[in-house]
Amino acid sequence: MSRCPLRNDTSALFEECRIVRTHGELDTQSAAPLVRALTEARAARPGRLFLIVDLSEVTFSDSSILSALCEAWSDCRARRGWVRIVYGNHMTDLVFRHTGLLERFPAYASAQDAWEGRTADAALPPPRERTAGRRDAPPGRGPHAAPNHPTGHLMSDQLRRPPPAPPLLRLYLAPESTVPRRIDGAWWPRTFDLLAELPSLLSGLPRAWGQIVSVLVNGTGWAGAPGRMLVYNQVVRLRRTATARTPSTIVLMAPAHGRRDLLVVPPEATEQAADALMSAVGLTPEQGHFAS
Numbered sequence: 001m002s003r004c005p006l007r008n009d010t011s012a013l014f015e016e017c018r019i020v021r022t023h024g025e026l027d028t029q030s031a032a033p034l035v036r037a038l039t040e041a042r043a044a045r046p047g048r049l050f051l052i053v054d055l056s057e058v059t060f061s062d063s064s065i066l067s068a069l070c071e072a073w074s075d076c077r078a079r080r081g082w083v084r085i086v087y088g089n090h091m092t093d094l095v096f097r098h099t100g101l102l103e104r105f106p107a108y109a110s111a112q113d114a115w116e117g118r119t120a121d122a123a124l125p126p127p128r129e130r131t132a133g134r135r136d137a138p139p140g141r142g143p144h145a146a147p148n149h150p151t152g153h154l155m156s157d158q159l160r161r162p163p164p165a166p167p168l169l170r171l172y173l174a175p176e177s178t179v180p181r182r183i184d185g186a187w188w189p190r191t192f193d194l195l196a197e198l199p200s201l202l203s204g205l206p207r208a209w210g211q212i213v214s215v216l217v218n219g220t221g222w223a224g225a226p227g228r229m230l231v232y233n234q235v236v237r238l239r240r241t242a243t244a245r246t247p248s249t250i251v252l253m254a255p256a257h258g259r260r261d262l263l264v265v266p267p268e269a270t271e272q273a274a275d276a277l278m279s280a281v282g283l284t285p286e287q288g289h290f291a292s
Helices: 032-043 063-078 090-098 111-116 127-136 194-203 271-280
Strands: 006-014 017-026 050-061 082-086 171-173 185-187 214-218 228-231 234-241 249-254 258-264
Touching: 017 032, 032 050, 032 063, 050 063, 050 090, 050 111, 063 082, 063 090, 082 111, 185 271, 194 228, 194 234
Parallel strands: 017 050, 050 082, 185 258, 214 234
Antiparallel strands: 006 017, 171 185, 214 249, 228 234, 249 258
């Protein structure tokens, strides 16, 4: 495979946004510059970050890019931002589709579309309007023609603020330690509907926790759930115990990685009550905070 050079690797769109561009072929031997650029783009700014990864000129890619993209996605999401990817190559689409990541990484036709939150499918006008545009105007000048942008960096006056981001996962994880602990973190779901809340929880966990295959919840507040569910093409077994415990917990188990126990903060709790519950099980609220 040929090397895959980076272009305008960490150019600033404006204060809260970075764009990483690359082209050519991406595989295990050529993806290292992209991985490094993603890390540098995230390190360039603390706090909230929007990251656009432009793969529109990538001619080949394999699954070697997924780990770095997922790590960047989790990091930016935890910082109340997002990662959006520009691509149109069928091979890139297959990589995301076959690994169950297409929902996380939908295609955007351009960096401008990514910034505005308009996916490639959403950017297409209805068939009747597309036909009318071709009939009534010269090619590229119809009512839905893509705007002309200068080559190179996108300037700040071309960008509009993005639409509001979806609600983020309210999850606090205790710092990693070699000393065993009873509680590994706290989760503050918005409802007690396990089928609705569990996918976002599992998608936001650190990769070091492994692939969660079994979940045990305790407490009587959870809505009814089947014995298993499909989460990102992975079967997860669900169990529930009615054992009276205060406070409620959720236990996550992954092969070869053991178990992780999270305190469940009731959805209706206030931030003050959440801090009190964390303190009651030995967590220090000052070490971190919930994303809102």
